[in-house]
Structure formats: C-alpha cells, structure tokens
Amino acid sequence: MRTWGGDQVTEAVAGSVELLRTVTDKDWTGVKASRLDWTCRQTAEHMAGDLIAYAGQLAGRAQTAYVPFELGFEEGTGQEGVLDVIETTGALLTATVRTTPPRVRAFHPYPFRSANREGFAAMGVAEVLLHTHDIAEGLGLEYEPPAELCASVLARIFPHVRPGPEPWPTLLWATGRGDLPGRAPVTEWRWANNLVLPTERLTLEGVTPASAADLVAGGDGGFVWLGDAPFEGTREVAAGLLQAYDGGVHRPEFGAFVLVRREDGRAVGSLAFHGMPDEEGRTEVAYDLVEPARGHGYATEALTALAERTLARDDVHLLYAAVEAANTPSQAVLTRAGFVRAEVAEEPFLEDETLRLYTRRG
Template identity: 70%
Template sequence: MRTWGGEQVEQAVADAVALLRTATDRDWDGVRAGRLEWSCRRTAEHIAGDLIAYAGQLAGRAQNAYVPFEITLDEGTGNTDVLDVIETTGALLAAAVRTTPREVRAFHPYPFRGANREGFAAMGVAEVLLHTHDIATGLHLAYEPPAELCEDVLTRLFPHVRPGSAPWPTLLWATGRGDLPGRPPVTEWRWSNPPAIPADRLTLEGVTPAAARDLSAGGDGGFTWAEGGPYEGTRDAAGMTVKAYEAGAHRPEWGMFVLVRREDGCAVGGMGFHGVPDEEGRAEVGYDLAVSARGHGYATEALRALSGWALARDDVRLLVATVDRVNLPSQRVVTRAGFAAVREGEEEIFYELRP
C-alpha cells in the first residue's frame, strides 16, 4: 500500500494557496465563507490553526487532551501573509507525519480518542480542502481538488459514508456543504478515525476502508506483516469490509482489526466482527493468524481484549463464534478466551460468550 500522509498534506496546501493567492487583494474580512458564520479571513486563519494543532499533537505525542496552545497572527498581517502561515503550518504537519512512527497514536476526541499519523494527515487535508471550498465560495472562485485526494479522505475519515459517483461532491455532502441526489441533507457530522484496542503484547488496530481495499487486492494494507501473513482469512475479512463500506453499512468499531505486535510493530493476524450487533445485541467474531505467529497465544490474548471491549458496551449482550470441528487450535482459543460451546453441527461447533 502506498505511503499516505506528508505528500498529500503538501499537495492540498499548495493547491489551496495557489488559488487563494489570486484573490489576496479582496476584502476577506467582510465576506462570509460559504455556509459558515466565519468570514473568509477567519476561516483562513482557522486552517493554519488546525494544521499547527495537528502537528503539535503528533510531535508532542499528546495522549489525554489537546496540547494547550494556539497560533496568533501579528497585528497587521495581510491576506498574503496568512497564506504564508498556511504554507508554513502545512509544512510542519507534513514533517510531523513523516517523522512519527506508524504505531504512534495521539489524542483526538472523535470518536475513539486517538489517531495515528495517517489520521492526522487526513484530518489536515480535510480541513484544507473543505475550508478552501468555503473561502472560494465566499470569494466566487472556482475550486475542485483532485478526485483521488478526496477519495483518500473519504476512505480514511468517513468509513460510515457510502461512496458516491464522484468523491468531491460526496465529501461536500458528508460535511453539510452540498446535496446528493437520493440522500437527505446532512446537518450534523463528524469524521471517524479507526479504533485501537490495547492487549498485553498486541494492539488491535482498526482497519480503514482504504487499508481493507488494499488487503483484499493482495497488498499489505499499510502494515508490516510477520512471515506467512496476511493469511487468507484476513484478506477475506478485508473484502467483507470493502463490501460493507460500498453499501454504506460499514461501522468501524464493528469491522476488522489487525493484530500488531508491540515489540517489533509486525502485524501477526486479523480479528473482528462479521457486522454490527443485531437487535438482540448479538455479534459474531472471527480471526486468523499468520502462520509464523501461531502457537504463541496471540489469538487468545486478542480475543479476550476484543471481547472485553465489546461486552462493556451497552449494545452488546452476546458474542458468538463458529469453529470448524477439525480446527482444534481455534477451539482452544475460544475456550481459553471464555467462550462456551452451546451447540454442535456436523462440521462446526458454535460458541457463546455473555457478560
């Protein structure tokens, strides 16, 4: 999977600044930015503030809150100077993304209180694209960013949004800035970074639709895999995630997780749910490991962590797992994780775990 982050931040900033430099002689203070309550000038300053804030979160490895600082422009700063600040803060975010290890997560409130370097890059790009649109609308400038960049943002920050026929109108609709045929107007929205669930030796990292698409097509999904991985079950699960995303039915907390070993950052397997809990609060789990990672207790450890996380929620009352009768290692995994066999078929054994 291609590296995503610093280059895309730089591209978004360069395109935005190039457009806005054509209108620096206009009154940005007296014009509203699109549908926002802010002026065009206030919106431009907000872009710079977000870029430096995201860079600060990554550089400082903030874990529990935003680092308490903000950018303040000198008195008399003109429109051209504001664009210089946007270029500078964009460069700082790009540098922070490039120098932050892949496994590092820093605080962001929506919705799982953390994001990795790719998430902060995607949020920075989204801020630039959307608020440049707002400013351009207020100043009557034509603006449409590259479709690939918009699609990248959607597949990383809007996993719950069904893709549309074109990425840019879909992103505008998803953020309350436009209309799409057959879809109701959006009045409230938030993007979504993937969840991460800690275990003793592992971290269960949520898989974005972008990563799932790469995995299902034979790629690595952006992970460094242990020998023999990803195994076929992980690729199959990634394909299920892609189908759910394309249908608008994907919910990241009920999707797929990659099991990442903390000691070396290697991915050793995949685990997750077959979909959202049903009306009775029932959710089904599945998993597999890379061949070289088997026999070390990773699956049991991860399943305990995932089960504990799920059963602590109000919308889950029962977890189930289906294991082939001939798969004795997998039967031992679910049993050690606390599941009990409740029924046997000709080829499968059915297990349950309740709170």
C-alpha cells in the same frame, strides 16, 4: 501499501494557496465563508491553526489532551501573509507526518481519543479542502480538488459514509456542505479515526477502508507482517469490510482489527466481526494468525480483550463463532477467551454440519 500523508498534505495546501492567491486583493474580513459564521479571513486563519495544531499533537506525542498553544498572527498581517502561514504550517505537518513512525498515536478527541500519522494527515487535508471550499464560495470562486485526494480522505476518516459516484460532492455532503440525490441532508457530522485497543502484548488496530482496499489488492495494508504477508483469511475479512463500506453499513466498532505485536510492531493476525449486531444483540467474530505467530496465546489475548469491550455495550448481548469440528486449536482459543460450546438446539442456522458453535454472553 504506499506511504500516505505527507505528499497529500502538500498537494492540498498547494492547491488551496494557488487559488486563494488570485483574490488577495479582495475583502476577506467583511465576507462570510459560505455557510460558516466565520469570515473568509477567520476561516483562513483557522485553517492554518488546524495544520499547526495537528503537527503539534503528532510531534509532541500528546496522549490526554490538546497541547495548550494557539497560532497568532502579527498585527497588520495581510492576506498574502496569511497564505504564507498556511504554506508554512502545512509544511510543518507534512514534515511531522513523514518523520513519525506508523504505529505512533497521539490525542484527538473524535471518536476514539487518538489518531495515527495517516489520521492526522487526513484531518489536515480535510480541513484544507473544506475550508478552501468555504472561502472560495464566499468570494465567488470555483474550486474542485483532485478526486483521488477526496476519495483518500473519505476512506480514512469517513468510514461510515457510503461512497458516492464522485468523491468531492460526497465529501461536501458528508460535512453538511452540499446535497446528494437520494440522501438526506447532513446537519451534524464527525469524522472517525480508526479504533485502537491495547492489550498486554498486542495492539488491535482498526482497519480503515483504505487499508482494506490495499489488502484486497494483495498489499500489506500498511502493516509489517510477521512472515512477510497476512494469512489469506485477513484478505477475505478485508473484502467483507470493503463490501460493507461500499454499502454504507460499515461501522469501525464492528469492523476488522489487525493484531500488532507491541514488542516489534509486526502484525501477527486479524480479528473481525461479521457485521453489526442483530435485533437480539448477537454478532459473529472470526480470527486468524500467520503461522509463525501461532502457539503463543495471541489469539486468546486479542479475542478476550475485544469480547470484554464489546459485551460491555448495551446493544450487544452475545458473541458467537463458528469453528470447524476438526479445528481443536481454534476451539481451545475460544474456550480460553470465555466462550462455551453451544447446545445443539442453538445451532440450527449452521448449515454445515462440520461446524461447531461457541458463544460468550454479556
């Protein structure tokens, strides 16, 4: 998967500054930035503050809270100076993203308390695109960023948003800044960095739609795989995730996870849900490992951790897995992870008689 982040921050900032430099002679302090309560000047300063804050979080590896500092402007700084600061803080975030290892995460509150370098880059790009829009609208300018940049942001930090025919209007709608035919107006929103669940030897990293698309296309999904490539089941899971994303029904908590070995950062397999819980609180899980990783208990460790987390939710009462009758190693994984062989009466929905059902209740 092509490294994503630094170049995109640079692109977003360059496009913003190029546009806003055309109106530095206008009054930014007496004009509201579109629908915001801030003025155009305050919004521009906020943009710069976000860029340096994200760089600070990632560079400092903050784990429990925001690093306690704020960006300040010297008295008398004009519009040109504000744009200089936006360029500088954008360059700092770009450099930080490019030099941070892919598995590093730092604190961000929404929604799972952390983000990786792609997440911070995507949030930075979103801040620039959206607030440039706000300022431009307040000052009567036309602004439309590149569609690929908008689609990349949506696929990384808006996994719950069904893609629209055009990425930019979809991003504006998803953040309460516009309307889309057939969709209700958005009044409250949050972006969503991928979920990560640590275990003793592994990190379960939530797969974003962007990563899933790369896996489906034959890429590595942004992971370094033990044995150089994922098991084919991981690509099939990624295809299912993309289908859910395209349908607007993907939710990160019930998506797919890549199992990353903590000792060396290599991916050894995947674990996934086959959809949201049904009305009775039941959902199916599946897993696979690359061949060199089998026989070390990784699947058991990952499945146990995910099952405990999932069954602690109020909306999940039962997890189940369908396994081939001849696949005794997989059945042993399920048993070690607390699943039990279902009664024959509980298996009527399994059309294939060669499958066996295992369940674990909350």
